[in-house]
Amino acid sequence: MTTMTEASVREFKMPDVGEGLTEAEILKWYVQPGDTVTDGQVVCEVETAKAAVELPIPYDGVVRELHFPEGTTVDVGMSIIAVDVSGGSAPATAPAQVPAPAQATAPALAAAPAPAQAPAPARPAEAEAKTEGGSGRQPVLVGYGVATTSTKRRPRKSPVAPAELNGHGSAPAVKERPLAKPPVRKLAKDLGVDLATVVPSGPDGIITRDDVHAAAAPAQAAPPQTAPEQVPAAQPASPATAPAAVAASYDSTRETRIPVKGVRKATAQAMVGSAFTAPHVTEFVTVDVTRTMKLVEELKQDKDMQGLRVNPLLLVAKALLVAIKRNPDVNASWDEAAQEIVVKHYVNLGIAAATPRGLIVPNIKDAHAKTLPRLAESLGELVSTAREGKTSPAAMQGGTVTITNVGVFGVDTGTPILNPGESAILAVGAIKLQPWVHKGKVKPRQVTTLALSFDHRLVDGELGSKVLADVAAILEQPKRLITWG
Numbered sequence: 001m002t003t004m005t006e007a008s009v010r011e012f013k014m015p016d017v018g019e020g021l022t023e024a025e026i027l028k029w030y031v032q033p034g035d036t037v038t039d040g041q042v043v044c045e046v047e048t049a050k051a052a053v054e055l056p057i058p059y060d061g062v063v064r065e066l067h068f069p070e071g072t073t074v075d076v077g078m079s080i081i082a083v084d085v086s087g088g089s090a091p092a093t094a095p096a097q098v099p100a101p102a103q104a105t106a107p108a109l110a111a112a113p114a115p116a117q118a119p120a121p122a123r124p125a126e127a128e129a130k131t132e133g134g135s136g137r138q139p140v141l142v143g144y145g146v147a148t149t150s151t152k153r154r155p156r157k158s159p160v161a162p163a164e165l166n167g168h169g170s171a172p173a174v175k176e177r178p179l180a181k182p183p184v185r186k187l188a189k190d191l192g193v194d195l196a197t198v199v200p201s202g203p204d205g206i207i208t209r210d211d212v213h214a215a216a217a218p219a220q221a222a223p224p225q226t227a228p229e230q231v232p233a234a235q236p237a238s239p240a241t242a243p244a245a246v247a248a249s250y251d252s253t254r255e256t257r258i259p260v261k262g263v264r265k266a267t268a269q270a271m272v273g274s275a276f277t278a279p280h281v282t283e284f285v286t287v288d289v290t291r292t293m294k295l296v297e298e299l300k301q302d303k304d305m306q307g308l309r310v311n312p313l314l315l316v317a318k319a320l321l322v323a324i325k326r327n328p329d330v331n332a333s334w335d336e337a338a339q340e341i342v343v344k345h346y347v348n349l350g351i352a353a354a355t356p357r358g359l360i361v362p363n364i365k366d367a368h369a370k371t372l373p374r375l376a377e378s379l380g381e382l383v384s385t386a387r388e389g390k391t392s393p394a395a396m397q398g399g400t401v402t403i404t405n406v407g408v409f410g411v412d413t414g415t416p417i418l419n420p421g422e423s424a425i426l427a428v429g430a431i432k433l434q435p436w437v438h439k440g441k442v443k444p445r446q447v448t449t450l451a452l453s454f455d456h457r458l459v460d461g462e463l464g465s466k467v468l469a470d471v472a473a474i475l476e477q478p479k480r481l482i483t484w485g
Contacts (some may be wrong), residue, residue: 312431400424402416407428412430429448
């Protein structure tokens with residue numbers, strides 16, 4: 001019978017795909033145990049705190065084991081998939097030896113054969129990652145690099161990680177923690193249900209909401225027997241007992257709890273940190289953009305702009321870049337540790353984009369150096385990539401100033417919160433036909449409201465007002481793009 005030695009098994013570890021991220025959630029597996037994989041083949045999709053990223057495997061072989069099921073959050077540096085690289089086909093006994101992704105619970109891992117659970121100590125160090133001078137490549141995404149120091153494994157809060165059980169020969173002495181997602185744990189706590197007493201029905205031995213409700217049903221039926229003095233639910237409650245009855249009739253089935261993780265968690269943390277760190281000031285201006293809207297229509301017919309995304313946001317972006325050129329001190333950041341203001345001599349223009357995973361702000365690198373056609377091209381690529389959910393973590397790093405276009409939702413304006421590390425953010429409201437005094441007469445004109453939020457530690461009222469006034473002036477008379485730009 002063909003057997004696989006531990007030396008032939010390669011462990012692919014969760015890479016750092018976003019400059020210092022510590023964990024990622026496995027969204028989807030594209031392979032299963034027994035499948036053949038080739039160097040560069042995408043094996044899974046993960047979601048970090050910044051974006052969803054596909055992970056390619058860095059070698060050829062046969063999938064031996066998937067260490068974690070979909071939906072599991074895994075620390076960077078932990079092995080997520082084992083691949084047999086011996087060159088032979090999968091053994092006839094592979095289904096029995098290779099646990100499916102669902103077998104990620106502690107009992108299943110503890111009962112598995114020891115060789116299959118401890119590949120890491122048996123393989124040489126160079127098998128984990130080839131050096132730059134070797135013939136292979138690092139087991140990480142191209143463009144993201146690898147950590148410069150070794151990754152230290154942190155204690156897990158649950159026994160889901162196989163690495164915690166590998167090589168010990170027996171299960172940990174501590175009591176096993178039931179497998180359940182945070183919303184289910186919260187539900188159990190609210191209903192007073194001990195998860196250790198619940199029989200799981202979900203995949204991988206995971207306790208579901210229905211399991212908790214089923215376990216809570218007998219407990220909820222017990223009070224009438226043990227406490228006859230309580231008023232039955234079917235009877236009218238007296239005023240004295242009404243508050244207790246309301247608390248006991250809490251119905252969690254009419255609520256939906258959504259775990260805060262990935263992009264939404266990172267966004268929430270960043271916004272709270274920004275709001276309570278940088279003193280925000282927001283100024284507003286309402287401007288007639290009729291000429292800008294006419295220019296948009298003319299540019300759509302221009303042969304140099306054919307096939308490019310031409311819209312009001314493009315001219316707003318160009319107007320902001322010109323305003324920054326005229327007022328360069330606004331393009332800066334505050335270094336708290338060094339107590340310095342860092343003025344940037346480049347503009348990485350962020351564009352806020354709403355995606356199914358939450359708000360992200362990719363940026364156009366060196367936007368200040370782009371011509372209008374190139375800026376339109378970059379803006380189109382940024383929006384398309386964000387809508388497809390393919391924005392890379394690198395595309396969201398290093399922004400200096402941001403634009404958020406709330407007008408697409410029909411909103412007049414808002415008070416945007418700064419992106420951490422930036423000094424200004426411009427909100428663009430809806431463009432509407434309104435009565436406006438033009439050349440001494442009230443006429444219908446295309447009007448919008450702009451709002452500029454800035455960090456008052458490094459941008460005072462004069463500088464902020466100049467930037468906002470310049471943007472408004474350009475949008476009112478777009479020919480200033482030529483004379484000022």
